Amino acid sequence: MKLNLRNPLVFFDLETTGINITRDRIVEISFLKVHPNGKEEVRSRRINPEIPIPPQATAIHGITDDDVKDCPTFKQVARSLADQLEGCDLAGFNSSRFDVPMLAEEFLRAGVDFDMSKRKFVDVQIIFHKKEQRTLEAAYAFYCNKKLENAHSAEADTIATYEVLKSQLDRYPDLENDIEVLSKEYSSFNNNVDFAGRFVYDEKGVEVFNFGKHKGRPVSEVLKNEPSYYAWMMDGDFPLNTKQVLTKIRLREMNS
Missing domain, CATH: 3.30.420.10 (Ribonuclease H-like superfamily/Ribonuclease H)
Structure with a gap:
């Protein structure tokens, strides 16, 4: 066909x-x-x-x-x-x-x-x-x-x-x-925000963590209340795409 x-x-x-x-x-x-x-x-x-x-x-x-x-x-x-x-x-x-x-x-x-x-x-x-x-x-x-x-x-x-x-x-x-x-x-990535699936969209379309101690919590909320978590992820062994998505969310929240 x-x-x-x-x-x-x-x-x-x-x-x-x-x-x-x-x-x-x-x-x-x-x-x-x-x-x-x-x-x-x-x-x-x-x-x-x-x-x-x-x-x-x-x-x-x-x-x-x-x-x-x-x-x-x-x-x-x-x-x-x-x-x-x-x-x-x-x-x-x-x-x-x-x-x-x-x-x-x-x-x-x-x-x-x-x-x-x-x-x-x-x-x-x-x-x-x-x-x-x-x-x-x-x-x-x-x-x-x-x-x-x-x-x-x-x-x-x-x-x-x-x-x-x-x-x-x-x-x-x-x-x-x-x-x-x-x-x-x-063939979709389901509800992944990044390719690795470290962040996913919840039922409201909000980006939330999909791993670790903050699993299920909004990424923007964690970045606001625990800024050091951003630095930890950027220094960690995460894919560049995951870090790129995290940075976009952070910049969006800083400029909102």
Whole structure:
């Protein structure tokens, strides 16, 4: 089934040094851009993470330190990548929990203003789990009747994810071929304020803490009554996106 698109939709996958959003780095990014007219573009690029790639990560994606030693750093390609993704919605497999937060973190580290809030997100894994509860390899076999060769290669995973979404739309009549619907009903970050979910919106739409001793309390209230908590979080091991959101809330309250 051809996707019904208003904006270009970019399916992407990352290979990284690990799964810690704040400490690990991207070593490969691949994306498939699908245009509203049906045109498709596939691009892949390896990245020098500027930190060693652990053996356990190499065992999964096969990328070694030698493979990326002469590749550009993310900071060197960030502006070009942001330009290629401008005006696009994003899709992936497990992207809402990992790939999108990791990509946002890398853009922040590179000092490139890439506003994720302007985009819709479709997570094919969430649709799959709500319908079938399995992995990308199983999804590819189940929906496309194909074996996923070169699993954990960013490009192979990216293309497979695109094919799975099209097959999901063919299989489920109730699954609307509309990126906004797929984003909101199947792939949203629920009520997260930041990507990591350290802050969430309560039933009144107020940002509240979602962890620690202040869980459930309004962020603005805590910042007002306990200013040192802001400094503690800014100095702590929290994702840059979380710190950015916290700072926006603080500045908003200071200027209100």
